[in-house]
Amino acid sequence: MLSRIADSLFWLARYMERAEGLLRVTSTHYILSLDKDVNGPLTWKPVLETFTSCTDAEMDAIAHNTGDALKKLLTDNTNHNSLKVIITKARENARGIQDYITKEVWEEVNSFYHLIHQPSLDKRLSNYEAADILDLFTRHSVLYTGITDITMARGIGWGFMNLGKYIERCLETIVLTNKQYQRINYRMDEIKDIMLWRHLLMSLSGYELHLKTYRSSLYNHDVLHQVSFNEDFPHSVVYSLGRIDRHLQDVTRKNSSEDMAALMRCFGRLFSKVKNTDLDVLNNDNLQQYLEDLRNDLLYFTTLLSQKFFSYA
Numbered sequence: 001m002l003s004r005i006a007d008s009l010f011w012l013a014r015y016m017e018r019a020e021g022l023l024r025v026t027s028t029h030y031i032l033s034l035d036k037d038v039n040g041p042l043t044w045k046p047v048l049e050t051f052t053s054c055t056d057a058e059m060d061a062i063a064h065n066t067g068d069a070l071k072k073l074l075t076d077n078t079n080h081n082s083l084k085v086i087i088t089k090a091r092e093n094a095r096g097i098q099d100y101i102t103k104e105v106w107e108e109v110n111s112f113y114h115l116i117h118q119p120s121l122d123k124r125l126s127n128y129e130a131a132d133i134l135d136l137f138t139r140h141s142v143l144y145t146g147i148t149d150i151t152m153a154r155g156i157g158w159g160f161m162n163l164g165k166y167i168e169r170c171l172e173t174i175v176l177t178n179k180q181y182q183r184i185n186y187r188m189d190e191i192k193d194i195m196l197w198r199h200l201l202m203s204l205s206g207y208e209l210h211l212k213t214y215r216s217s218l219y220n221h222d223v224l225h226q227v228s229f230n231e232d233f234p235h236s237v238v239y240s241l242g243r244i245d246r247h248l249q250d251v252t253r254k255n256s257s258e259d260m261a262a263l264m265r266c267f268g269r270l271f272s273k274v275k276n277t278d279l280d281v282l283n284n285d286n287l288q289q290y291l292e293d294l295r296n297d298l299l300y301f302t303t304l305l306s307q308k309f310f311s312y313a
Contacts, residue, residue: 005100006160006251007310008093012101013148014164015090016109020141021172021203022051022083026073027134028202033066044069050179052079067126074137075121083137084116102151105144112140159250160309162243167302170240171295176203177227178291186287188220197223204235224287225279237294241271251309263301263308270297 025047033042043063048054051073062068074083091113098106115136124133152158180200184190194210197219201207206226213230214222230236248267252260274294282290 003310005097005157007306008097009100009157009160010164010310012090012093012097012109012164013161014168015086015093016141016144017165017168018081018172019083019086019090019112020138020145021169022073022081022086023134023138023141024205025050025176025203026070027138028199030066030070030130030134032199032202046179046183048072050175051081053081054079066130070125070130070134071122074125074133075116087113087116100157102147104147104151108140108144108147112137112144115140156251159247162247163251163305166240166243166247167298169235170237170244170298173204173227173235173237173240174291174295174298176200177224178288178295181224181287181291184220186284188224188283188287190220191217192219194219200227206233206235209233221279224282228274229277229279238274241274245271248305259308263304266301266304270294270301273297 029042029044029047033044044066045059045063048059048063048069052059054072062072072079072082076082077084079085087109091109094101094106094109121133124130148161152161177200180197184192184196197210198207200223201210204227210223210226214226216222226233226236228237231238231242233239245267248264252264277290
């Protein structure tokens with residue numbers, strides 16, 4: 001497969017996974033903002049810090065304005081991580097590889113693109129229709145995932161798509177987890193109510209699973225276990241790394257060069273680090289560093305992967 005094609009497949013899947021993550025976080029925040037927050041006033045600043053490059057002054061100006069925050073996150077062309085920009089980039093990648101994806105996948109990406117470019121969206125996001133718009137976007141995101149899963153051939157292209165998907169998902173989980181534990185200054189020993197963790201768990205589609213699986217009141221530890229080490233949770237770090245491991249083996253199977261061996265060793269060190277981490281050793285002093293090191297290690301692996309397969313400098 002040409003490196004250009006592999007690159008586009010990788011980034012198509014990565015952008016679509018990023019769009020889904022942005023929508024989950026935004027929808028969760030919007031829903032919770034309609035309710036009284038037991039942990040204090042709920043503003044859009046944490047979401048804006050994660051998904052925009054706004055200055056503090058710009059964030060403060062819209063942190064309490066739901067309509068303006070939604071527009072910044074979803075339709076603002078000046079925000080390089082807005083939903084509109086992400087879907088536009090996904091479509092650009094899909095358009096150049098139509099011979100390598102199914103007609104159904106292309107049609108769904110194209111449909112999402114035209115939907116997010118409707119000129120009336122900004123006005124609708126500022127009124128009671130915002131919830132319906134978020135729900136519609138989320139449905140399209142889920143449709144893309146389902147259509148891709150049931151129509152794409154399981155070849156090397158599928159491997160590159162899934163590498164992009166699960167790298168993006170793993171990074172998202174690490175970043176959101178780090179952001180949430182930052183709110184309690186990484187104090188693992190402080191007793192916190194489950195309500196504090198609703199935002200993180202709902203943003204990762206894991207709130208219901210948590211209530212059904214974890215029975216103790218040690219929420220700080222239980223949530224960290226779920227999002228990091230629970231192999232049955234599709235958005236956990238260890239689950240995502242497991243899928244990356246599987247698809248990395250698929251795309252390197254016919255290439256036994258030393259470069260590929262070095263890439264496998266790089267990922268192996270990262271995967272082993274997570275699998276062999278004891279939850280009990282993560283505490284107030286080292287949790288922040290652990291999460292930051294994990295993110296940096298994954299970014300380094302991604303850079304190495306891109307250099308080996310996509311000819312990045």
